[in-house]
Amino acid sequence: MLELAVFPEKCVGCRLCELACSAAHEGKYNPKLSRIRVVTVHPVSDIPVVCVHCKKPRCLEVCPSEAIRWDKDLGIAKVDGSICVGCSTCVRECPFEAMVLHPAKNVAIKCELCGGKPKCVAACPTGALVYAEPATIDSMRKQEYAARATKGVEESVLRK
Amino acid sequence: MFGYAGRILRVELSAEKVRTEPLSEAVARTYIGGLGLGARILFDEVSASTDPLSPANKLIVALGPVNGTGVPASSRFAVVFKSPLTRIFGHSYCGGYFAPELKYAGYDAVVVEGVAKSPVYLSILDDDVKIRDAGKVWGRDTFETEDIIRSDLGEPDAQVLCIGPAGENLVRFASLNHSRGRQAGRCGAGAVMGSKRLKAIAVRGTGGLEVPDIEKLERAAEEWRIYMISKLTSLIRYGTPAMTGASNSHGALPTRYWETGTFEGAEKIGGERMRGSIVRRDRSCFSCPVRCGKMSYLATGPFAETVVEGPEYETLYALGSLCGNDDLASIAKANDLCDRLGLDTMTTGNVLAFAMACTERGILTTQDTGRAFRFGDGEAMVEMVKRIAKREGFGDVLAEGVKWAAEKIGHGAERLAVHVKGLEPAAYEPRALWGMALAYATSDRGACHLRAPAYRPAYAGVVEKQSVKGQPELVKELQDTNAVVDSMVLCRFSALPLLGPFSFWDHLARAYSLTTGVGVDERDLRLVGERIYSLTRSFNVRQGLRRRDDMIPERWIKDPLATGVSQGKVVPEAEFNQMLDRYYELRGWDEDGVPKPEKFRELGLEGAVK
Numbered sequence: 091m092l093e094l095a096v097f098p099e100k101c102v103g104c105r106l107c108e109l110a111c112s113a114a115h116e117g118k119y120n121p122k123l124s125r126i127r128v129v130t131v132h133p134v135s136d137i138p139v140v141c142v143h144c145k146k147p148r149c150l151e152v153c154p155s156e157a158i159r160w161d162k163d164l165g166i167a168k169v170d171g172s173i174c175v176g177c178s179t180c181v182r183e184c185p186f187e188a189m190v191l192h193p194a195k196n197v198a199i200k201c202e203l204c205g206g207k208p209k210c211v212a213a214c215p216t217g218a219l220v221y222a223e224p225a226t227i228d229s230m231r232k233q234e235y236a237a238r239a240t241k242g243v244e245e246s247v248l249r250k
Numbered sequence: 251m252f253g254y255a256g257r258i259l260r261v262e263l264s265a266e267k268v269r270t271e272p273l274s275e276a277v278a279r280t281y282i283g284g285l286g287l288g289a290r291i292l293f294d295e296v297s298a299s300t301d302p303l304s305p306a307n308k309l310i311v312a313l314g315p316v317n318g319t320g321v322p323a324s325s326r327f328a329v330v331f332k333s334p335l336t337r338i339f340g341h342s343y344c345g346g347y348f349a350p351e352l353k354y355a356g357y358d359a360v361v362v363e364g365v366a367k368s369p370v371y372l373s374i375l376d377d378d379v380k381i382r383d384a385g386k387v388w389g390r391d392t393f394e395t396e397d398i399i400r401s402d403l404g405e406p407d408a409q410v411l412c413i414g415p416a417g418e419n420l421v422r423f424a425s426l427n428h429s430r431g432r433q434a435g436r437c438g439a440g441a442v443m444g445s446k447r448l449k450a451i452a453v454r455g456t457g458g459l460e461v462p463d464i465e466k467l468e469r470a471a472e473e474w475r476i477y478m479i480s481k482l483t484s485l486i487r488y489g490t491p492a493m494t495g496a497s498n499s500h501g502a503l504p505t506r507y508w509e510t511g512t513f514e515g516a517e518k519i520g521g522e523r524m525r526g527s528i529v530r531r532d533r534s535c536f537s538c539p540v541r542c543g544k545m546s547y548l549a550t551g552p553f554a555e556t557v558v559e560g561p562e563y564e565t566l567y568a569l570g571s572l573c574g575n576d577d578l579a580s581i582a583k584a585n586d587l588c589d590r591l592g593l594d595t596m597t598t599g600n601v602l603a604f605a606m607a608c609t610e611r612g613i614l615t616t617q618d619t620g621r622a623f624r625f626g627d628g629e630a631m632v633e634m635v636k637r638i639a640k641r642e643g644f645g646d647v648l649a650e651g652v653k654w655a656a657e658k659i660g661h662g663a664e665r666l667a668v669h670v671k672g673l674e675p676a677a678y679e680p681r682a683l684w685g686m687a688l689a690y691a692t693s694d695r696g697a698c699h700l701r702a703p704a705y706r707p708a709y710a711g712v713v714e715k716q717s718v719k720g721q722p723e724l725v726k727e728l729q730d731t732n733a734v735v736d737s738m739v740l741c742r743f744s745a746l747p748l749l750g751p752f753s754f755w756d757h758l759a760r761a762y763s764l765t766t767g768v769g770v771d772e773r774d775l776r777l778v779g780e781r782i783y784s785l786t787r788s789f790n791v792r793q794g795l796r797r798r799d800d801m802i803p804e805r806w807i808k809d810p811l812a813t814g815v816s817q818g819k820v821v822p823e824a825e826f827n828q829m830l831d832r833y834y835e836l837r838g839w840d841e842d843g844v845p846k847p848e849k850f851r852e853l854g855l856e857g858a859v860k
Contacts, residue, residue: 102541104534105347106475109320113464119319120354120458122407132430135531193456213472215479215539216532 091165094201094208095227096138097234100218103128103136107210107219114209115199123192125201126210126219138218140210141188141201143167149180149189149200157198164203171197251275252462253315253765254283255356259379261372263446264305264364268372268379273358279768280854283314284739285341286782287359288330292339293785295363298792302334302438303420303445305365311352311411311451314738315765318353318459320471322478323744325349325536328736333437334445335422335597335651336672336696339789340437343700344411345535345741346429351409354455362448371412371450373403376457384449389415391590392427399452412450413440414592416639420444421649423597427589431543431559432535435594437673437695438651462767470764474757475539478744482540485743486532488521489542490563493677495520496709497567501816502682504567504675506574506625507607508668508805511679512814515576519566528578533559540743546582552629553583561585561595567677568599573606573631580628584635591639598638600674601648601655602631604667613661619644668803670697671795678705680806682816685713685721688829691800692725694786700742702728718825722832730779734758737782781853784837784845788855797843800830 105128108121116123126140147167150158157173158180160166169180176196181189189200201208203221211219220227257270273287281290288310300306309331316324327349333340352360355376362372366381369388373380386402387395396410410428417424417440424440425433443449461467484492497503498516505513517523524544533543548556561569561581565588569581588595608614609623616622620643623630637645647655652674656667668675673696680687685704690697699705702725707713713720731754735742738761755772763769790799802821810818834841838849850856 099531102532102534102543104538104541105536106320106539109537110468112458113320113468116458117464118458118460119350119464120456121350122354122456123458136533213475215475215534216541 091224092206092221093224093227094140094143094203094211095220095222095231096140097218097220097231098135098137099234099238100216101128101136101138102216102218103130104215106213106215107138110209110213114204123199125199139186139188141166142186143201143203148183148185149198152179152183154179161202164206166203167200168202169198169200171195174198251278252460252767253319254278255353255358255459257357258359258361259357259374261360261362261381262364263362263366263370263381263448266366266381268381270357280778281782282734282737282762282778283358284312284328284737285330285733286737286778287314288312288328288341289339289782289785289789291359291361292330292332293789296332298794300332302332302337302340302442305363305446307332307363307442307445309362309439309442309446309448310359312359312739313349313353313357316738316740316761318350319461319765320468320537321740321744321761321765322471322475323535323538323540323741324739325538326739326741327352328739329426329434329439331437331439331442333695334420334441335438338671338696338793338795339694339786340439341695341736342426342434342436342439343736343739344426344428344432344434345538346409346432347536348409348411348428348453349739350536351453351455353459354457355453356455356457360451362443362446364446366447369447369449371399371452372448373408374451374453375403375405375408376455387412387449388418391415392592393430393590395450396430399450403452405452405454408452408454410450410452412592413443414590414639416592417441417444418449419639419641419649421593421638421641422651422654423594424592425588425594427592431533431589433589433594435596436698438594440592461765463764467764470760474744479539482743484521485540485542488525489544491521491524491544491561491566493521493563494566495522497677497679497705499815500682500709500715501811501814501819502679502705503571504677504679505571507572507603507666508679509607510812510814511682511816513571513576516571518576519570519578519581524561524578528582535741538741538744542743548579548582551579553579553632556583556586558582558586558589564677565595565599568596569602569631570599572599572603574603574625575628575631576626577628580632584628584632587632587635587639591635593635593639596676597651597674598635600652600668601638602634604652604655605634605644605648607666608659608663611662611666613659613663613666665804668805670802671695671799673697675699679811679816680802681811681819681821682715683708684716684718684821684825684829685724687802687806687821687826688721688725688833689728691802691826691830692729692833694783694790701732703742704728716819718829722829722836725833726836729783730776731755731758733779733782734775737778738762777853781855784849784853785855787839787843788845791844795843797830797841800843802826
């Protein structure tokens with residue numbers, strides 16, 4: 091099963107992920123309704139925040155309407171918008187602040203991996219977002235830190 | 251029309267009133283937005299007699315149709331105003347995150363006029379617009395101001411555009427500042443904002459933006475991004491500092507206040523040295539894959555712990571080679587101070603280097619400047635930046651810009667002063683690149699490299715460096731193109747001419763059509779570009795400017811470059827006039843540089859310009 095991974099040290103803060111996400115799911119450009127958002131921590135970093143797709147999702151546990159269901163194919167929790175009543179329990183309980191309430195539709199929204207082809211990953215110009223097998227991600231992260239340690243921050247950041 | 255919010259926000263500070271008005275579709279079609287829209291408003295509403303620092307001047311923040319869309323490098327906005335530095339048409343641009351936020355809040359432009367009774371800032375939270383007390387932030391630097399305003403509003407995601415102490419103190423080249431390192435630097439918009447006692451504009455927008463066919467636009471945007479990433483490898487790796495070596499190798503890196511075009515310390519302040527020493531990470535503006543922003547950190551030395559976005563090329567020239575300074579650390583520190591205090595690094599470097607040149611020639615003494623002020627003295631430079639922002643001691647003289655400072659100093663300082671129409675030039679030595687002499691001379695805001703970046707074709711060998719041939723045609727073409735780019739509003743880096751298989755006008759037409767839903771072609775956009783350029787010219791003609799004001803500094807005509815590959819070169823007066831004649835002819839302006847009535851008719855300007 092593929093996983094979405096974030097390499098915040100490679101993020102340059104361009105918000106192309108937010109634009110791509112809102113374009114795909116809202117039919118317009120609106121980063122405020124993006125399922126992924128980039129938080130700037132000056133001057134050190136920009137950090138993409140997105141659902142980490144917990145194996146035992148807190149959102150699913152706490153939902154009083156049972157609107158959050160487990161999707162076996164993708165191995166993630168998904169919100170059923172036709173059941174969600176917009177109570178925001180999941181938004182409050184998510185340990186990663188990765189869920190928001192859609193202001194117009196009054197339902198909780200979260201990253202659902204675009205059905206297995208995440209648009210944000212395709213739009214990311216630096217490799218800060220990766221969609222791959224866990225073993226591959228693990229190896230990439232090891233390589234990334236090894237490169238930072240031996241070749242310097244510069245070289246590692248430049249490698250996509 | 252898609253791509254626009256459809257509303258202009260009017261802010262009358264004297265009356266403490268805000269209101270919105272619809273954006274006229276006719277105006278949008280005729281001038282696009284950004285520069286064009288701002289120029290139209292400024293021309294109609296600010297007169298020839300208006301003092302730039304008086305309440306009657308207007309500060310116009312203007313967006314275009316691409317802002318807020320997925321078109322790459324569409325983060326910029328235009329600021330249009332009458333310049334307190336040049337007293338003519340003033341405009342400047344800034345990237346970051348402000349422009350899309352304003353569009354999402356539902357505005358295509360903010361027009362500020364009047365003066366507040368006491369310091370205020372403007373908050374725009376979608377439809378909720380308020381003029382608020384700025385007592386807490388007045389006197390604060392730009393970094394603190396952004397943080398305090400966000401927390402004051404309880405809006406951590408708000409984007410802030412603000413002035414620093416330099417703008418409050420009416421330094422004539424004070425900048426507008428955003429996101430800790432992005433500036434609308436040129437022409438002194440910060441002083442205009444300071445004169446209105448307006449400390450900042452904070453905006454948060456939740457509305458988003460619709461385009462006619464978002465899937466189609468997303469596909470085109472992806473294609474552009476892939477193209478940009480493949481072509482702009484040097485900008486991605488080094489940022490604009492990559493130009494330092496290129497300019498120096500052409501003998502076009504202005505050095506020791508316009509003495510020569512070759513700097514022996516160029517390598518020490520170049521892109522490779524920066525990347526290998528102080529750069530820690532890359533930073534991008536909204537929607538841009540290029541990440542030309544380089545975050546630098548000084549680990550050791552007298553300026554240890556300095557963190558700055560940059561320095562970028564123009565800053566490396568102004569605070570580096572132009573001051574004979576090859577110390578990257580002092581350049582980075584002075585850059586950081588300019589960002590925090592709210593100063594244009596380009597004019598700042600020029601006034602500092604000018605004072606150094608006056609000192610070397612005995613026009614200024616230690617008594618005048620307060621301390622020894624010689625070429626290459628990075629520490630003296632850093633100290634003087636603080637005094638300029640505070641208008642303290644000799645800093646008060648330099649805070650006027652090179653032209654006026656020269657008049658105050660006297661004793662031959664005027665002949666040393668290098669500027670066109672009061673604006674200090676950019677990092678391209680015109681004696682080595684004759685096209686740049688014409689570009690500086692005919693730019694509507696004074697000696698600026700961005701109206702017509704004629705250095706690029708010269709470096710690429712498309713035109714000869716020291717020849718009149720093809721230069722007037724090239725300069726006009728680039729000015730018209732960039733008038734459209736600045737009205738869209740796109741970044742130069744999404745649209746560098748000579749990029750390759752994309753026809754540049756086709757790219758612009760496609761971006762315009764995909765965002766607005768209105769089909770245009772090259773011919774339509776060329777006409778808009780020319781229209782805008784003749785309108786801004788008319789603003790300056792109304793101010794009394796004529797051919798004599800399009801002259802370049804005497805030193806470029808008479809004083810040969812001292813060393814290097816361009817040693818001995820000047821811009822000969824006869825050749826310069828030949829280029830200017832041809833340029834006026836191409837523009838349909840008379841021999842004194844005044845647009846002809848028939849040209850106005852052709853451009854659809856006759857009703858507007860008397």
